[in-house]
Structures are given as structure tokens and as C-alpha cells.
Amino acid sequence: MRYCVEPTEDELIEFRDEPVSNKSIVMLNMLRFRKEADYSGTGMDAAPCSGHKAYDRYSKGVIPLMLEVGGTPLWMGKVRSSFIAPDGESWDQVLLVYYPSRHAFMKMIRTKAYIEVMSHRTAALLDSRLIETQPTRLPKTILRLIGMGLRVKSMLKPRPVDPESIMRNV
Numbered sequence: 001m002r003y004c005v006e007p008t009e010d011e012l013i014e015f016r017d018e019p020v021s022n023k024s025i026v027m028l029n030m031l032r033f034r035k036e037a038d039y040s041g042t043g044m045d046a047a048p049c050s051g052h053k054a055y056d057r058y059s060k061g062v063i064p065l066m067l068e069v070g071g072t073p074l075w076m077g078k079v080r081s082s083f084i085a086p087d088g089e090s091w092d093q094v095l096l097v098y099y100p101s102r103h104a105f106m107k108m109i110r111t112k113a114y115i116e117v118m119s120h121r122t123a124a125l126l127d128s129r130l131i132e133t134q135p136t137r138l139p140k141t142i143l144r145l146i147g148m149g150l151r152v153k154s155m156l157k158p159r160p161v162d163p164e165s166i167m168r169n170v
Helices: 009-017 051-068 102-109 112-124 140-156 163-168
Strands: 025-033 072-078 093-099 125-133
Touching (some): 009 102, 025 051, 025 102, 051 072, 051 112, 051 125, 102 112
Antiparallel strands (some): 025 093
16 A cells, blocks of 8 residues: 655646646545654654644644635544545544635645645655545535425424423413
């Protein structure tokens, strides 16, 4: 199995050159941390720490860069379990990040500041996935069904009983 932390040169070129719309994107980040960060080969002289702590260092440096290009973290969660996944595949954390376009994302990762902070990410991660998604709208039929389900649920939900009103009627 190939662990993936940084894109290969070919993957980066293909991603950069693929014709896409200039619509907003959400990057799905799936992260598996090293027990201990590995800064060998990064050229950084960083204090020893856990992979999770090294990723925190990366996050502190990358969030301002993200905001500069119009991006923003949307959601982050610790993985509890993988309900449907290949044997042996596991993740520690999942993160969703919004960017106004792929161009904005590429602009960020090409900056000198990003290249410098990226060493913390490399040191932190044993494996990762970075998946570009483009938001889509739910079909109106699905939204109507959800709305109907919520209305039915509210009608079936028992109303709270006021003990004082019961006692007044006794």
C-alpha cells in the first residue's frame, strides 16, 4: 500500500493543468498521524513532538494563508470508526476546507510561506487523502421529502406535559 502525504510531481502537474470551472471547491482532508513527528528530510530544526502536535503547528501557519486567498475551514472531526472501509484503512481526523476556486487553492500552495509551513504537515502525517469536491445542490424532491418527514415527526412527537395544569384539573 502506498502512503500518500505529498503529491507526486505528475499529480501536481495534472491537478494544476486540468481544465476546471472557476467555481468554489471544498477539500476533504483525511488524516492519519504519526505517533511521533518525523522532521528528517524536511530541513527543519523542530522540537520533537507527536504527529498531532506537528499538524497543529501546520494549522497555525496555514490558516492565515487560507484566509488570504478566501478559504476557510468548515468542519473538523476526530474519526471514531470507519463503518465502510477497506480492511486496515483508518483515519484519525477529517477536515473540510472551503476555497473560492481551485485557482485560489493553487495560489496558496505556491507561496513561499506555505512551502515553509508544509514541512510540519509532512512531519505530522503517516498517510492522507486530499479530495477536491465541488458543492452541488440537493434535488428539490429530496428537500421536499426531508421537509415532509420533519413535519410528520413533529406531529408525532409527544408534547411535554405540564404537571401544574394536571393538578389544577384534579
